Amino acid sequence: MFYLEIVVLNGARKQDDKVDQTAQTLTDTLTPFGHVSLYRLRDIEVGDCLGCFGCWTKNPGKCVINDDAQEIINKLPLTDLSVYVSPVVFGGYSYELKKILDRQICGILPFFHKVKGELHHPQRYDKIGKLAAIGVLPKPDPQAEEIFRTLLYRNSLNKQASRHATAFIYYKDTEEQGEGKISQLLASLEIKV
Numbered sequence: 001m002f003y004l005e006i007v008v009l010n011g012a013r014k015q016d017d018k019v020d021q022t023a024q025t026l027t028d029t030l031t032p033f034g035h036v037s038l039y040r041l042r043d044i045e046v047g048d049c050l051g052c053f054g055c056w057t058k059n060p061g062k063c064v065i066n067d068d069a070q071e072i073i074n075k076l077p078l079t080d081l082s083v084y085v086s087p088v089v090f091g092g093y094s095y096e097l098k099k100i101l102d103r104q105i106c107g108i109l110p111f112f113h114k115v116k117g118e119l120h121h122p123q124r125y126d127k128i129g130k131l132a133a134i135g136v137l138p139k140p141d142p143q144a145e146e147i148f149r150t151l152l153y154r155n156s157l158n159k160q161a162s163r164h165a166t167a168f169i170y171y172k173d174t175e176e177q178g179e180g181k182i183s184q185l186l187a188s189l190e191i192k193v
Contacts, residue, residue, distance in 0.1 A: 004034030004080040004191075007072070011041055011086035011097030019136045022169050023085040026134065026182050030081075033191060037075060041096040044068045048099055055106030061124055063106050072100055077107045077125040081132070081189065082159075084152070088135040088168075091147025101155070108158075115157060123160055130189050131161035134182070136169045165189050 008027050012019035020040070027038045045068040054064035063073055076082055084101075086093045093101065108121035133152040137144065149166045156164035167185040169178050186192070 004030075005075075005078060006030050006034055006036045006081045006083070007075055007079045008036060008038045008083045008085060009041060009072070009097055009100060010039060011084060011094040013042060013087065013094055013096060016087055016094075016136070018169065018171050019085055019087055021175075022134055022136055022178060022182075025175070025178055026083060026085060029179070029182055029186070030083075030191075034080070039072055039100075041100060044072075046072075046096070046099045046103070049102040049105065053105075053110070056110040061106050063103055065103070069100055069103050073103055073106060076104060077123070078127055079129045080127075081130045081191070083131075084133040086133065086135060088137050088141070088144050088148050091144045092151055093133075115160065118157070120158055120160070128160055128162050130163045130165075131156045131159055132165045132167075132185055132189060134167045134169060134185065136171075138171045140168075140170060163189050 008023055010023035023038060027036050030036045047065045047067050052064060055062060058064060063070065084093065084097055086097045107124050109124050111122060112119045113122050135148045145168055152164060152166045165185050165188040167181045169181060
């Protein structure tokens with residue numbers, strides 16, 4: 001078995017109990033596989049990206065905003081697996097999660113190269129990890145789920161992830177059903193539970 005560096009980003013908003021529960025279940029499931037860092041983003045000071053590109057021009061690889069997000073930003077490029085857990089908001093991520101994802105720009109270089117026929121920024125660091133997302137919804141919503149799945153796929157291209165996967169948890173799902181969906185997600189990433 002491999003020892004993995006794992007980051008779980010919990011994008012729960014206030015009173016998103018199902019998102020919090022899902023993030024904790026995921027963390028508990030992943031703990032035997034390595035070191036898991038769970039961040040509940042609503043409890044962390046994360047400023048909005050300024051779009052200043054200071055992380056490219058003034059201090060390459062380091063965000064100019066000095067807040068609690070620095071720890072996460074520094075850790076993400078070095079992980080074997082990053083998992084986003086978020087309520088599905090209009091097919092996308094919560095504001096809490098989106099803020100930290102925007103701040104990852106310092107992990108890429110200000111140049112372009114082709115990936116699968118598209119222009120993307122190369123990664124600043126050599127490590128290429130896996131990427132997953134778990135979207136939490138009140139009930140099945142095929143349209144929102146397809147948008148969320150596509151968003152994670154596009155994020156995986158931008159991060160040049162070695163593998164990516166998406167799962168959905170519904171409010172009505174029992175704890176056992178949630179655990180089963182998490183196990184399926186991890187299996188699709190070749191992490192056997």
